[in-house]
Amino acid sequence: MARADIIKAAAQKDVQEQASQPKNKIKLGALGALCLLMAVFLQLSFVLVLIGMFPTAIAHLIDNTKNRVKYQCVLACNISGLLPFVAELISRGNEKQQIQALMSDPKTLFVIYASAGFGFLLVNASPYMAAWFVKSINVRKAKYIYQVQEQLVEEWGPEIMQTLPK
Amino acid sequence: MLEEQFDSGLRKLLETYKPRRGLDATPIDGMPDRFSIDLDRALPYLDSEGAKAYEAEDLVNPSRAVYALICSLDYPQYYAALEKMRGIAHPSLLVLHDYSVVHISRLNENRLVLFLEKPQGVQLSDLIARGQKFGDTQIIKMMLTPFLEALELLRDLGLSHGRINPNNIFIGDNKITLGEFYSEPPGLSQPFVYEPLERITAEVYAKGAPNEKTDTYALAMIAFELCHGIARFKVVTKQEFITRITMLGVYNVLAAAYDVNPNFSDFFRGTLIDNRTERWGLREMRTWVDGKRYNIIAPMLPQAARPFPFNGIEYYNVRSLAYGLSRYWRAAGIDIPSSKLDRWIDIALHNPDMGDLVTRSIKIGARDGSSEKSRNEMLGRIIAILDPQGPLRTKDLSLNIDGIGAAVAYFMIKGMTTELELVLDLLNADMPNFLASLSDYGKTKYFTDLIWQMQRERTVLQVNAIGFGLERMIYDLNPSLPCYSPILRQYHVTSKEDALFTLDALARTKGDKTPLLDKHLAAYFASKINLTKELRMASLEKMPSLKNNEELKILLLLNMVQEKAGKPRLIGLATWAAIRMEAMLENIHNRRLRRLIKKDLKTAAGTGYLSYVLGALIESKITRQDHIGFKKAHAIYQYNSERIKTLENQEMFSDLSHQMGGRLAMILAYLILTVTFYIVVDQYVLRH
Numbered sequence: 013m014a015r016a017d018i019i020k021a022a023a024q025k026d027v028q029e030q031a032s033q034p035k036n037k038i039k040l041g042a043l044g045a046l047c048l049l050m051a052v053f054l055q056l057s058f059v060l061v062l063i064g065m066f067p068t069a070i071a072h073l074i075d076n077t078k079n080r081v082k083y084q085c086v087l088a089c090n091i092s093g094l095l096p097f098v099a100e101l102i103s104r105g106n107e108k109q110q111i112q113a114l115m116s117d118p119k120t121l122f123v124i125y126a127s128a129g130f131g132f133l134l135v136n137a138s139p140y141m142a143a144w145f146v147k148s149i150n151v152r153k154a155k156y157i158y159q160v161q162e163q164l165v166e167e168w169g170p171e172i173m174q175t176l177p178k
Numbered sequence: 179m180l181e182e183q184f185d186s187g188l189r190k191l192l193e194t195y196k197p198r199r200g201l202d203a204t205p206i207d208g209m210p211d212r213f214s215i216d217l218d219r220a221l222p223y224l225d226s227e228g229a230k231a232y233e234a235e236d237l238v239n240p241s242r243a244v245y246a247l248i249c250s251l252d253y254p255q256y257y258a259a260l261e262k263m264r265g266i267a268h269p270s271l272l273v274l275h276d277y278s279v280v281h282i283s284r285l286n287e288n289r290l291v292l293f294l295e296k297p298q299g300v301q302l303s304d305l306i307a308r309g310q311k312f313g314d315t316q317i318i319k320m321m322l323t324p325f326l327e328a329l330e331l332l333r334d335l336g337l338s339h340g341r342i343n344p345n346n347i348f349i350g351d352n353k354i355t356l357g358e359f360y361s362e363p364p365g366l367s368q369p370f371v372y373e374p375l376e377r378i379t380a381e382v383y384a385k386g387a388p389n390e391k392t393d394t395y396a397l398a399m400i401a402f403e404l405c406h407g408i409a410r411f412k413v414v415t416k417q418e419f420i421t422r423i424t425m426l427g428v429y430n431v432l433a434a435a436y437d438v439n440p441n442f443s444d445f446f447r448g449t450l451i452d453n454r455t456e457r458w459g460l461r462e463m464r465t466w467v468d469g470k471r472y473n474i475i476a477p478m479l480p481q482a483a484r485p486f487p488f489n490g491i492e493y494y495n496v497r498s499l500a501y502g503l504s505r506y507w508r509a510a511g512i513d514i515p516s517s518k519l520d521r522w523i524d525i526a527l528h529n530p531d532m533g534d535l536v537t538r539s540i541k542i543g544a545r546d547g548s549s550e551k552s553r554n555e556m557l558g559r560i561i562a563i564l565d566p567q568g569p570l571r572t573k574d575l576s577l578n579i580d581g582i583g584a585a586v587a588y589f590m591i592k593g594m595t596t597e598l599e600l601v602l603d604l605l606n607a608d609m610p611n612f613l614a615s616l617s618d619y620g621k622t623k624y625f626t627d628l629i630w631q632m633q634r635e636r637t638v639l640q641v642n643a644i645g646f647g648l649e650r651m652i653y654d655l656n657p658s659l660p661c662y663s664p665i666l667r668q669y670h671v672t673s674k675e676d677a678l679f680t681l682d683a684l685a686r687t688k689g690d691k692t693p694l695l696d697k698h699l700a701a702y703f704a705s706k707i708n709l710t711k712e713l714r715m716a717s718l719e720k721m722p723s724l725k726n727n728e729e730l731k732i733l734l735l736l737n738m739v740q741e742k743a744g745k746p747r748l749i750g751l752a753t754w755a756a757i758r759m760e761a762m763l764e765n766i767h768n769r770r771l772r773r774l775i776k777k778d779l780k781t782a783a784g785t786g787y788l789s790y791v792l793g794a795l796i797e798s799k800i801t802r803q804d805h806i807g808f809k810k811a812h813a814i815y816q817y818n819s820e821r822i823k824t825l826e827n828q829e830m831f832s833d834l835s836h837q838m839g840g841r842l843a844m845i846l847a848y849l850i851l852t853v854t855f856y857i858v859v860d861q862y863v864l865r866h
Contacts, residue, residue, distance in 0.1 A: 089850060141842065168767045
């Protein structure tokens with residue numbers, strides 16, 4: 013790559029970073045507002061949410077992809093694991109003893125973290141599933157095209173396979 | 179493949195076809211119910227250079243003595259005379275009863291055979307050899323008068339004999355007969371002593387058509403021989419004889435050796451001269467035979483005041499110099515440009531016009547860095563200027579203008595390519611026109627027509643296409659020459675109709691494998707239909723492989739010939755053509771179309787018309803359809819190939835799997851969340 017191109021690419025990156033800085037600020041602000049809202053609404057259960065959403069925070073940190081698939085999967089699964097416990101706490105009046113009893117039960121964090129782990133598993137296993145699916149479709153398509161090619165060769169001769177002079 | 183499984187049935191059609199005019203229709207060793215040839219009894223004294231004589235029997239009239247002349251394939255016969263002489267009866271001419279192409283069993287070949295009246299008596303040459311004396315009256319009344327009548331008859335037919343010599347004159351009881359003259363090119367076997375200068379100096383196969391003055395000359399020489407004998411001239415070589423008569427003139431050479439019979443002096447002085455314009459013809463001979471006497475002075479050659487030395491010989495007249503130059507061609511090519519020949523002509527011969535022409539011709543020799551070609555042209559022009567009555571000369575060749583046709587045919591038959599090249603150089607330099615423009619005889623209609631034709635042949639030679647070129651020129655200049663195509667040669671075909679029917683009959687044995695790609699065949703037919711433009715197939719514009727296919731062009735030509743011959747039905751030839759075209763079908767890409775065309779070909783061949791056979795392939799609709807279809811199919815094939823590549827690309831497949839897998843995982847995760855959310859809401863909110 014030429015020096016000019018490298019400089020140009022670096023400049024573009026700078027521009028992108030500068031453009032993303034206000035977005036990050038908005039995101040942080042929104043997250044802060046959400047946390048404040050949840051703290052008000054959930055009161056003591058918010059502590060459980062903070063501890064329970066730990067895997068999501070990790071996923072957020074390690075997933076640098078554009079679509080953030082891993083993060084989103086872990087988030088959805090993590091919430092799925094956390095939600096019944098939060099609902100249970102809220103339905104029982106959000107009391108300190110309840111929270112302590114729940115937090116002291118290893119099953120609680122195990123279920124919450126296991127559901128987040130399932131999210132990780134889902135993200136890593138689904139490409140294999142998709143590959144199997146796509147492959148079966150491709151094989152079928154290719155088989156059909158090969159048949160068409162054979163028919164063309166049969167009708168027009170093997171010279172059809174050659175590149176025509178311009 | 180589609181078409182490989184399909185048999186067109188053309189070969190089966192050929193196997194079952196019986197031609198209208200089969201090859202077995204050619205008579206064997208005779209003409210059915212007319213003549214039979216006895217191949218065991220040769221008659222060598224009746225042979226000519228171009229034919230062998232055999233005893234024959236007249237089956238209709240057994241008392242009539244006939245003999246057969248089996249013509250050689252090595253020389254073109256004198257067809258113009260053959261046509262006119264059939265059945266002509268004259269007491270002093272052998273009657274040509276008939277002629278036909280006959281299958282000669284011993285040669286296993288078809289040959290042209292002439293059936294002639296067998297001459298009675300002995301050859302004049304035998305009588306001369308025995309020393310028999312002839313009186314003046316006997317010579318005039320018994321020989322010259324009847325021969326003059328015979329020659330007058332020939333003149334009325336537009337012919338001359340050209341082969342009057344003692345070997346070809348037969349003397350029987352009160353009957354004298356001239357032998358035939360049409361079984362060989364004119365004058366081929368005529369001994370040089372009986373030929374006038376302009377014909378002796380030409381090659382024996384290129385003397386050209388004889389004229390009445392050729393015959394009067396020969397008669398005068400025979401008369402001279404009967405009066406005085408010319409044995410001393412018969413022992414000298416041809417070159418020596420020519421040298422003597424060009425130096426002194428033929429009459430002076432003869433008169434110097436003998437005291438000329440005064441009763442014949444007018445005849446000899448009027449006839450035995452080297453100037454063809456001044457020589458007696460039949461009219462003058464008739465008045466002399468009828469008794470008129472002229473008191474002609476002995477012919478003299480104009481002699482120069484001082485000689486022109488060349489190659490160690492001193493020349494006193496232009497004609498002898500012309501012969502000397504042609505005889506010592508290489509030396510002349512070196513000497514003449516610096517020899518001041520033009521000055522000699524100007525001063526010693528007092529002919530400044532001729533001198534100017536020679537000067538201009540010498541300049542031609544200096545052109546192109548004195549290449550052999552331009553040197554040949556220069557010498558040819560100089561000799562033509564010096565001897566405009568003589569033949570055209572080039573290196574080692576002398577050809578009369580009207581003998582060029584026979585010469586090229588002879589060279590072609592004998593495979594003499596170097597000589598052919600020399601003739602082509604002569605034609606390209608327009609030498610026949612140059613020579614004719616210098617002489618009086620060259621301005622007659624016969625010669626102007628010939629010159630025009632030769633000029634036209636120059637363009638024929640330049641066209642590099644089927645039906646043109648050297649072979650075409652040979653057939654154009656020799657309209658009666660049989661076709662020398664390897665396919666037809668042994669069948670001796672002499673007309674386009676014959677050629678078509680022979681090909682039709684040959685289809686059964688040759689049609690399966692023999693290509694119809696033959697230059698001679700194409701040139702022969704092109705000449706017969708006077709093809710003037712290169713054959714083009716506009717409908718095959720999109721298919722260069724077919725458009726430029728030479729065999730297809732020959733088939734197109736054959737179709738034109740069939741049309742011009744009155745559209746005879748030729749199933750054999752049409753099937754042969756269809757088989758050949760079947761091989762060309764590989765140029766049609768679409769296998770279904772090929773199969774359809776194959777089917778069509780069989781139907782078309784069954785009609786016997788080449789136009790239908792050709793139509794099956796070269797119809798523009800079909801070829802366009804194939805061309806466009808192939809392009810489309812090719813595009814689809816290439817597109818599909820790219821698609822297969824994409825489908826089988828592991829890298830792309832992996833990326834796609836990841837993308838899809840990610841989406842699938844997200845869908846499943848959010849689905850789980852939705853279900854959980856629903857359950858939680860259902861359990862804790864809706865139930866309380």
